Amino acid sequence: MSIDPTTFAAILAMMTATVFTRLSGAFLVRRFTLGEKAEKALGVVPPAVLMAVVAPTAFATGIAETVACAVTALAALRLPLLPAAGAGVATVAVLRVMGL
Amino acid sequence: MTQSSFRSEVLDGVRAILPLLLAAAPIGFVFGAVAGGNGLSPLETFLMSALVFAGGSQFIAMDLWTHPASWAALGFAALLVNLRHILMGASLERSLQLFRPLQKLPALLVMADENWAIAEARARRTVLTPAFYLGLSLPFYLGWIAASLAGALLGALIGDVAVYGLDFAFPAVFIVLLMGFWKGRETGLVLAASAIAALTVHKLVPGAWYIAAGALAGLAAAFIPLAPKEQVA
Numbered sequence: 001m002s003i004d005p006t007t008f009a010a011i012l013a014m015m016t017a018t019v020f021t022r023l024s025g026a027f028l029v030r031r032f033t034l035g036e037k038a039e040k041a042l043g044v045v046p047p048a049v050l051m052a053v054v055a056p057t058a059f060a061t062g063i064a065e066t067v068a069c070a071v072t073a074l075a076a077l078r079l080p081l082l083p084a085a086g087a088g089v090a091t092v093a094v095l096r097v098m099g100l
Numbered sequence: 101m102t103q104s105s106f107r108s109e110v111l112d113g114v115r116a117i118l119p120l121l122l123a124a125a126p127i128g129f130v131f132g133a134v135a136g137g138n139g140l141s142p143l144e145t146f147l148m149s150a151l152v153f154a155g156g157s158q159f160i161a162m163d164l165w166t167h168p169a170s171w172a173a174l175g176f177a178a179l180l181v182n183l184r185h186i187l188m189g190a191s192l193e194r195s196l197q198l199f200r201p202l203q204k205l206p207a208l209l210v211m212a213d214e215n216w217a218i219a220e221a222r223a224r225r226t227v228l229t230p231a232f233y234l235g236l237s238l239p240f241y242l243g244w245i246a247a248s249l250a251g252a253l254l255g256a257l258i259g260d261v262a263v264y265g266l267d268f269a270f271p272a273v274f275i276v277l278l279m280g281f282w283k284g285r286e287t288g289l290v291l292a293a294s295a296i297a298a299l300t301v302h303k304l305v306p307g308a309w310y311i312a313a314g315a316l317a318g319l320a321a322a323f324i325p326l327a328p329k330e331q332v333a
Contacts, residue, residue, distance in 0.1 A: 006168035007144050013175030014161060015151040021182040022208050025189025026196075037323065044322040045191040045315065046220045047281035048294040049184045050274045052314020053213070055298035057271040065268065072272045076279040082119040088272030093265030 064095035106231045113235020116222070120214040121240055123269035124155070125247040130267075131158055132251020138165045145252040149245045153212065156311075157181040158248075183312040187319065188216050195223035203230045210237045217277045286322070294318035 034042070058069040072088030079087070128149070135145040135158075152158055157178035164170075164177055189208055196204055207230070215236040222228050281287065298314030 002141050003144055003147070004141075004168070006171070007140060008147070009171040010161070010169035010174040011144070011148045011151055013171040014148070014154075014157060014178040017175050017179035018152055018154045018157065018182050018185070019209065021179065021185035022189055022211050023205075025186040025191070026193035026204070026208055027189075028186075029190045029193045039194075041319055041322040042187075042191045042194065044287070044290045044318055045187045046217060047278055047287055048290050048318020048322075049188060049213075049311070049315045050217065050278040050281070051291045051294040051318060052184070052298040052311045054271045054274050054278070055295045055314060056302045056310065057268075058275075059295065059299055060302065065271075068265075068268060069271065069275055072275045073279055076276040081273065081276050082122075084276045085119065085123065085269065085272035088275065089265045089268050091265075092268040096265065 062100065064092050064100040067095060067100075068092035109229045109231035110235035113232040113237075114239055115235075116218050116232075117215060117236045117240050120218070120273055121243045123273050124214065124240070124244060126266045127155060127270060128244050128247025129251035129255070131155065131162070132248035132253070133255025134159075134162045134251075135248070136252045136255045138162055139167065140252070142249060142252040146245060146249045149248040152178065153210065153241060153244060154178065154182055155212070155244070180309060181311065184315050185211065187315050188213075192216055192219060195220060195228045198227060199230050199233075207233055207237070210241050212240065213274070215240050217274070221277065221280055289324060290318040290321045293321035 029042075054069065057065050059066060068088045068091040071091045072084060075084040075087040078084075131149070132142075132145050135148070136142070140148070148158060148161075152161075160177050160181050161174050164173055166173075189211060192208070192211060193204075196207060199207060215233070218236055219228055219233055222232060278291075294314040294317050297317030298310045301313035302310035
């Protein structure tokens with residue numbers, strides 16, 4: 001088993017990038033006191049990030065994915081996490097078999 | 101904190117992360133298989149998962165992989181994909197009041213979408229303890245490494261995961277978590293702004309810029325309802 005020096009350099013570069021992004025947000029919040037507005041705005045970061053991550057799958061991949069996203073969202077209103085997500089996975093698998 | 105409540109908090113965390121770990125394991129396995137196909141040795145795949153520990157940037161890296169590997173291109177891509185971590189870390193920091201400084205550092209270093217989303221959801225309902233976060237993060241970190249190493253060693257055996265819909269596990273989990281953050285029309289505005297910006301940038305710009313664009317647009321939308329009443333149409 002081997003480690004190629006250029007591969008290792010790439011891994012270290014990626015690590016540096018992710019360490020930087022993971023630490024800098026918390027550092028900035030500690031360093032600068034936030035106003036009430038900024039505090040409130042930061043509260044919307046979780047849904048905004050999650051929405052951005054799923055948007056291409058939900059709206060720009062295919063009919064099967066769009067329908068499955070809607071099914072998952074509706075299931076989430078009634079079911080706990082695992083069954084709701086499972087409903088979405090089952091939906092997408094069935095629709096893909098049907099050729100959508 | 102007493103010994104027994106420490107244990108129950110850790111176990112609560114493990115229980116909360118378990119479904120996400122089950123969703124992540126096949127993805128990690130696929131990553132390992134793809135990495136093997138790109139010529140990475142199992143040891144290199146293991147190192148990338150352990151040191152980078154960011155599924156999104158690891159998959160993008162496999163898309164961009166060249167021989168020899170370009171550390172500048174891959175490092176920059178990882179930076180772009182993970183720009184959202186800056187906002188996530190800023191948000192998470194406010195939920196870490198019970199953490200000592202020496203606990204905050206590792207907590208932030210292993211922050212990923214999954215344990216972060218659950219930690220934030222937990223912090224809204226009750227207090228987030230270091231024990232709960234440990235229960236979330238340690239199994240998830242080790243599970244991701246183990247799954248990608250298994251993929252690197254056994255990858256050739258697996259077929260296309262898309263056939264079983266397993267590639268949809270992540271979006272599905274994120275949608276369920278997303279629904280938990282709904283707080284009425286203000287949230288709707290944030291989600292609409294984020295989705296529109298993400299879709300537009302996804303269509304126009306290659307790479308992972310769309311995530312940062314959506315996050316920033318959603319953040320900007322949060323300021324709209326806070327404008328002075330006279331300006332509300």
